Amino acid sequence: MKIGIPRALLYSIYFPLWKVFFMELGHEVILSNHTNQEILNNGVKICVDDACLPIKIFHGHVTDLIGRVDAILIPRLISIRPEEYICPKFIGLPEMIRYSVPGSPELLVMDYNAYSSEEKGYEGMYRLGRELGSPHSSVKHALNKAGLRQAAYFREMEKGFHPMEIMKRMNHPSERYNTWYKDSFCTNAGLPSKMSAKNSKGTIGLIGHPYLLYDRYINMNICNKLAARGYKIRFPENSTQEKVDGACSRYPKKLFWSYGKRLLGAGLSMMESREISGLILLTSFGCGIDAFIDELLIRANHREFGIPLTTITLDEHTGQAGFDTRLEAFIDMMEWRSRYDNHISPHGAHLYSGQGPV
Amino acid sequence: MTITFPHMGRIYIPVKALFDDLGVPVVVPPPVSKRTLEIGTRISPEMACLPMKINLGNYIESMERGADTIVLTGSCGPCRFGYYGIVEQEILRDQGYEMDVVILDAPGRDPRPLLKQIQRISGSSPWTKIIRAFLNASKIVERVDELADILLRKRPRELKRGESDELQSRFEREVLKCRGSKEMLDFIAVFKEKADSIPERRDASPLRIGLVGEIYTLIEPYVNLNIENKLGSLGVEVHRGITAADWVKTHLSFDLKFKRERKLKLKKCGNYLDLCIGGHAWETIASTVHYADTGLDGVIQILPFGCMPEIVAESILPAISRERGFPVMTLTVDELTGEAGYMTRLEAFVDLLSQKKGKEYEQA
Ligand code: SF4
Ligand code: SF4
Numbered sequence A: 001m002k003i004g005i006p007r008a009l010l011y012s013i014y015f016p017l018w019k020v021f022f023m024e025l026g027h028e029v030i031l032s033n034h035t036n037q038e039i040l041n042n043g044v045k046i047c048v049d050d051a052c053l054p055i056k057i058f059h060g061h062v063t064d065l066i067g068r069v070d071a072i073l074i075p076r077l078i079s080i081r082p083e084e085y086i087c088p089k090f091i092g093l094p095e096m097i098r099y100s101v102p103g104s105p106e107l108l109v110m111d112y113n114a115y116s117s118e119e120k121g122y123e124g125m126y127r128l129g130r131e132l133g134s135p136h137s138s139v140k141h142a143l144n145k146a147g148l149r150q151a152a153y154f155r156e157m158e159k160g161f162h163p164m165e166i167m168k169r170m171n172h173p174s175e176r177y178n179t180w181y182k183d184s185f186c187t188n189a190g191l192p193s194k195m196s197a198k199n200s201k202g203t204i205g206l207i208g209h210p211y212l213l214y215d216r217y218i219n220m221n222i223c224n225k226l227a228a229r230g231y232k233i234r235f236p237e238n239s240t241q242e243k244v245d246g247a248c249s250r251y252p253k254k255l256f257w258s259y260g261k262r263l264l265g266a267g268l269s270m271m272e273s274r275e276i277s278g279l280i281l282l283t284s285f286g287c288g289i290d291a292f293i294d295e296l297l298i299r300a301n302h303r304e305f306g307i308p309l310t311t312i313t314l315d316e317h318t319g320q321a322g323f324d325t326r327l328e329a330f331i332d333m334m335e336w337r338s339r340y341d342n343h344i345s346p347h348g349a350h351l352y353s354g355q356g357p358v
Numbered sequence B: 001m002t003i004t005f006p007h008m009g010r011i012y013i014p015v016k017a018l019f020d021d022l023g024v025p026v027v028v029p030p031p032v033s034k035r036t037l038e039i040g041t042r043i044s045p046e047m048a049c050l051p052m053k054i055n056l057g058n059y060i061e062s063m064e065r066g067a068d069t070i071v072l073t074g075s076c077g078p079c080r081f082g083y084y085g086i087v088e089q090e091i092l093r094d095q096g097y098e099m100d101v102v103i104l105d106a107p108g109r110d111p112r113p114l115l116k117q118i119q120r121i122s123g124s125s126p127w128t129k130i131i132r133a134f135l136n137a138s139k140i141v142e143r144v145d146e147l148a149d150i151l152l153r154k155r156p157r158e159l160k161r162g163e164s165d166e167l168q169s170r171f172e173r174e175v176l177k178c179r180g181s182k183e184m185l186d187f188i189a190v191f192k193e194k195a196d197s198i199p200e201r202r203d204a205s206p207l208r209i210g211l212v213g214e215i216y217t218l219i220e221p222y223v224n225l226n227i228e229n230k231l232g233s234l235g236v237e238v239h240r241g242i243t244a245a246d247w248v249k250t251h252l253s254f255d256l257k258f259k260r261e262r263k264l265k266l267k268k269c270g271n272y273l274d275l276c277i278g279g280h281a282w283e284t285i286a287s288t289v290h291y292a293d294t295g296l297d298g299v300i301q302i303l304p305f306g307c308m309p310e311i312v313a314e315s316i317l318p319a320i321s322r323e324r325g326f327p328v329m330t331l332t333v334d335e336l337t338g339e340a341g342y343m344t345r346l347e348a349f350v351d352l353l354s355q356k357k358g359k360e361y362e363q364a
Helices: A011-024 A037-046 A053-065 A088-100 A119-131 A136-158 A163-170 A178-183 A222-228 A241-248 A258-273 A288-305 A320-340 B009-022 B034-043 B050-063 B080-094 B112-121 B127-154 B163-177 B180-196 B215-219 B227-233 B244-252 B256-267 B281-293 B308-324 B339-363
Strands: A002-005 A028-031 A071-079 A106-113 A202-207 A231-234 A278-284 A309-314 B069-073 B100-104 B207-213 B236-240 B298-304 B328-333
Touching: A002 A011, A011 A028, A011 A071, A011 A136, A037 A053, A053 A071, A053 A088, A071 A088, A088 A106, A088 B308, A106 A119, A119 A136, A202 A222, A202 A258, A222 A231, A222 A320, A241 A258, A258 A278, A258 A288, A278 A288, A278 A320, A288 A309, A288 B080, A309 A320, B009 B127, B009 B163, B009 B180, B009 B215, B009 B244, B034 B050, B050 B069, B050 B080, B050 B215, B069 B080, B080 B100, B100 B112, B127 B163, B127 B180, B127 B227, B127 B236, B127 B244, B163 B180, B163 B227, B207 B215, B207 B227, B207 B281, B207 B308, B207 B339, B215 B298, B227 B236, B227 B339, B244 B256, B256 B281, B281 B298, B281 B308, B298 B308, B298 B339, B308 B328, B328 B339
Parallel strands: A002 A028, A002 A071, A071 A106, A202 A231, A202 A278, A278 A309, B069 B100, B207 B236, B207 B298, B298 B328
Antiparallel strands: none
16 A cells, blocks of 8 residues: 655654554555645645644645555654643644545544553554554564664664764665655755864754754755854754753643653753753744743743844745844854853843744 | 632632632732733733733732732643643743742642642631532532523523623622622522523524633633623524533532533544544534534634644534534634624624524525
């Protein structure tokens, strides 16, 4: 069976798991195209107005697969860690798609719910594997392989590598799955390969959901632009879970959004380590989670760290020019401050700048 | 310790009674107004939920009247409501307000923290007294809702236009003069009787519209621009998909019969949505299906801008509407929602329904 996977939302994080799982079960996996203007337009057209940009784009990716595949995978990521969720929209995603996208082929809804325990998480995948007609033993085997692959992928990210670098290194002829590296999101992440530590001016922390950071089209190629100005980038995915949990423990109540927590924890620990020269919060207009997370980050920074920080909000009307101006202005401000202004308490205009979409 | 709490419709009535009974000083925030919203909007993140902005406005206006401790309830996701308290605390702190924030979270594995919190805000009353006060308060929640239901029925049928509205404002003006649950219950009973005896037109056969959506927006009249009264004045009988009493029964009580019925109702919309996605989106879908089944004329969904679960519901509703030939309209409100445009949309929807009804009547 030809299974289509929309190259959107958390595909950039879980693609190894999904791809290996379906390949092991003897299916063919086909990805939607990289996000482009048509995908964006389609998504905006069919999705409800009030939704955030990433959800609209997911809709666009689903339409992009219509006619090319026998079925489309719609992951329902209810919970990826015990006692945490991601976002209400992730839970209702299959329903949003089912009732908004006309003419779609069969939708393979794959639940992932690790709320009560990690092992339980895989039950939905197991169920889907069986529904697709594979016997118990093959599904178990496929799950196992896919799980190992995914774990390796996570480990590499935590070592500080950008997904694209991981893919490159793993892209060896002996690799059975090498086709997906070629084909995967990372070629679209827009990180230039040569970024030696020697000639870099410093590191910028880039905080945002994976579907903003690892999609060059949505994020206006921000990674390349930062690199062109001579900066290395730290992503939230580069922080270990322990670091994230540790940094978030300052709040009296446990955060129950896995990515919200990762963004907050990674951001805080970057600030605490003082190894970044600036922090960019990339968010989509209408993101309910970021509204809270970014607020907490900005406030913590304001109180304790005073690191140059800006928020850039993306939506479907974001234009290249406005975005570039915003980014350039931030980098200029950051560099100017590090030259002349090191000792002055960094309150001021930049702190709450960039609230409206660009 | 002087306690305050966020507004949510008429929930201030039972809450005031509760703290009166416990002998704890309490400040009821002034009714939500333009000023409340302005204060809240100024200090909240732009993309925060509208309810949170208003909460913050409430706290500050209460503080101006001497409150120093905020009590609110929490939850553990998936929606933002569960983290309001923490973000609010941070904001208040940075603004230089020294307020104690007590968050009553649903007990997880260990109920002790919750019990401790309750004792703290109860002025160390004995447990028997605390329990009695809570029971009485939940009784008041129900009575207040019953009164509201009577008025919803009366409004499109009243002989003298505006009589129900007037009774309601009188009730709201005077109810705060009561002290303690006993006085309050008696007072409500008197008004229930008055409401019941509002004379009706005999020939009335009003349109019936169900209201569904995000709970705060549904319950707080300032935020929904008083939609219940507006529809009533357009001659519509309003049915409410979720009420404060439902919320209390679902989250704070042991009313098993109610819980069973709720489950059943939720299960009935299973082909559209079969799990909780946060907030009250599941109720939104279930109530809509229920209203379509029970022959109402249409449904209006209300949500604050950016409300995550209701956005999911919003994208399912057109399918229900299509498949059942059942009119549904979605209204998104934010701090800029204007009275005029809003009223126009309500009127247009009501027109549409009455035309549809007229046609069906002719055909029959
Ligand atoms: S986390 Fe934010 S951006 Fe992602 S789906 Fe939810 S609201 Fe949209
Ligand atoms: S249900 Fe809507 S209003 Fe309530 S917390 Fe969630 S997003 Fe905010």
